[in-house]
Amino acid sequence: MAGASGGDPYGAFVRTGPGKFLAARTGLPRPPRLRRYEEGQDLLTGPALVTGLTGATHVDAVRDALRSAGAEFDDAGTGSPGALVVDASGLRTVDQLAGLLATAADFKRTRGRVLVLSAVPSDVADPEGRAVQQGLEGFVRSLAKEARGGTTVNLLRVAEGATSALRSAVEFFCSARSAYVDGQPIVVGPGEPHPVRDHRVAVVTGAAQGIGAATAEVLARSGHHVVCVDIAASGQKLATVANRVGGSTLHLDVTADSAPRTLAEHLADRFDGADVVVHNAGITRDRSFVNLDEAAWGSVLAVNLGAPIRLTTALLDHPGALAPGARFVCLSSMNGIAGAKGQTNYATSKAGLVGLVQALAGPLSERGFAVNAVAPGFIETPMTAAMPPVPRELGRRTSSLQQGGLPVDVAETIAWLARPDAAGVDGQVLRVCGQNLLGA
Numbered sequence: 282m283a284g285a286s287g288g289d290p291y292g293a294f295v296r297t298g299p300g301k302f303l304a305a306r307t308g309l310p311r312p313p314r315l316r317r318y319e320e321g322q323d324l325l326t327g328p329a330l331v332t333g334l335t336g337a338t339h340v341d342a343v344r345d346a347l348r349s350a351g352a353e354f355d356d357a358g359t360g361s362p363g364a365l366v367v368d369a370s371g372l373r374t375v376d377q378l379a380g381l382l383a384t385a386a387d388f389k390r391t392r393g394r395v396l397v398l399s400a401v402p403s404d405v406a407d408p409e410g411r412a413v414q415q416g417l418e419g420f421v422r423s424l425a426k427e428a429r430g431g432t433t434v435n436l437l438r439v440a441e442g443a444t445s446a447l448r449s450a451v452e453f454f455c456s457a458r459s460a461y462v463d464g465q466p467i468v469v470g471p472g473e474p475h476p477v478r479d480h481r482v483a484v485v486t487g488a489a490q491g492i493g494a495a496t497a498e499v500l501a502r503s504g505h506h507v508v509c510v511d512i513a514a515s516g517q518k519l520a521t522v523a524n525r526v527g528g529s530t531l532h533l534d535v536t537a538d539s540a541p542r543t544l545a546e547h548l549a550d551r552f553d554g555a556d557v558v559v560h561n562a563g564i565t566r567d568r569s570f571v572n573l574d575e576a577a578w579g580s581v582l583a584v585n586l587g588a589p590i591r592l593t594t595a596l597l598d599h600p601g602a603l604a605p606g607a608r609f610v611c612l613s614s615m616n617g618i619a620g621a622k623g624q625t626n627y628a629t630s631k632a633g634l635v636g637l638v639q640a641l642a643g644p645l646s647e648r649g650f651a652v653n654a655v656a657p658g659f660i661e662t663p664m665t666a667a668m669p670p671v672p673r674e675l676g677r678r679t680s681s682l683q684q685g686g687l688p689v690d691v692a693e694t695i696a697w698l699a700r701p702d703a704a705g706v707d708g709q710v711l712r713v714c715g716q717n718l719l720g721a
Contacts (some may be wrong), residue, residue, distance in 0.1 A: 325363030336371020442471030446705025472705030475606025487562030541595030642708025658714025
């Protein structure tokens with residue numbers, strides 16, 4: 282796994298004395314060092330501050346969630362909070378939006394995480410109330426662009442009846458695990474966590490390297506036996522990852538006709554079903570649309586979109602392939618949302634995964650399962666390392682955090698969505714992009 286700045290020489294340089302001096306004199310970007318999860322670290326870098334605006338109803342639940350995660354509180358309002366949570370879910374009039382201004386001084390003092398709670402706009406019948414709640418998205422996205430020093434700002438839309446998912450999301454978005462999630466809205470709804478099995482099992486496709494390998498590591502850290510899946514040609518890399526995480530390997534070409542049945546039988550017969558399925562395997566065959574041939578188009582669609590559909594169908598149909606309460610996570614992409622020159626095939630496949638998640642969420646929910654997508658932005662992987670220098674630098678600097686993310690940033694988000702207590706998060710697409718300028 283790359284170090285914090287191992288793939289970013291400029292980012293490492295501007296954190297040195299001469300680099301800071303040069304950047305300050307010339308106005309060059311100064312990407313902050315992001316605080317990421319480490320074993321035994323405190324949830325926050327300082328006490329939490331929880332504020333409820335007019336009509337707020339979630340303050341107690343938020344405080345309980347933070348307290349149970351080990352946070353202390355800045356009730357005196359004099360220190361430098363490690364997290365600021367603003368419950369704005371009760372605002373219904375334009376005049377009440379002025380209450381946000383009262384939090385400006387708290388925002389200025391906060392170093393770490395800012396989380397705004399809203400209602401789900403479509404659940405608000407009154408036009409002015411709905412407009413006010415939708416307006417919070419613009420507020421959060423803009424505030425995230427103004428934050429400094431690695432502070433992130435996100436929006437939690439809380440549906441009626443959300444309990445465990447609200448607590449789980451508050452903990453995730455206030456923690457170091459969400460270091461590269463910035464300026465993003467997500468809905469948390471009702472959903473009861475399924476009892477945790479003694480031996481939880483996760484399967485990760487494309488686990489031999491990059492995001493897949495990092496995901497295997499984080500899921501193993503959280504107590505899963507990880508079935509690491511990749512093609513036979515990646516055998517040595519796959520074995521290295523599996524050995525490192527105490528998991529097992531399964532050599533599988535996810536596009537093969539036999540792949541769905543092979544995977545389903547493997548999980549049912551050897552593991553009594555999977556608790557987590559991560560569709561991570563993906564390839565690129567980049568070229569302009571007019572120069573794409575059938576092979577470049579077909580292979581990308583087959584691996585990135587066709588395989589997740591076929592594998593998911595087989596797992597749902599095969600008795601015992603999935604454990605009760607199983608959760609699926611699909612790896613989409615920022616380019617699937619925003620589009621990218623030379624990637625019509627790749628973007629089509631990744632946007633297709635968004636549609637797949639949205640289509641499956643309802644039917645899977647009826648069976649006690651859930652499915653979500655994660656859309657990474659510029660992540661430091663072998664694929665982005667091979668980009669030409671100028672596009673690579675633009676990819677890094679055009680986010681609010683002014684740097685690329687690491688595979689572990691995506692992995693931490695996947696691991697959160699895989700948690701049983703995130704059961705009320707379903708059918709969502711969460712970008713892990715540092716609030717890149719591209720796309721939504």
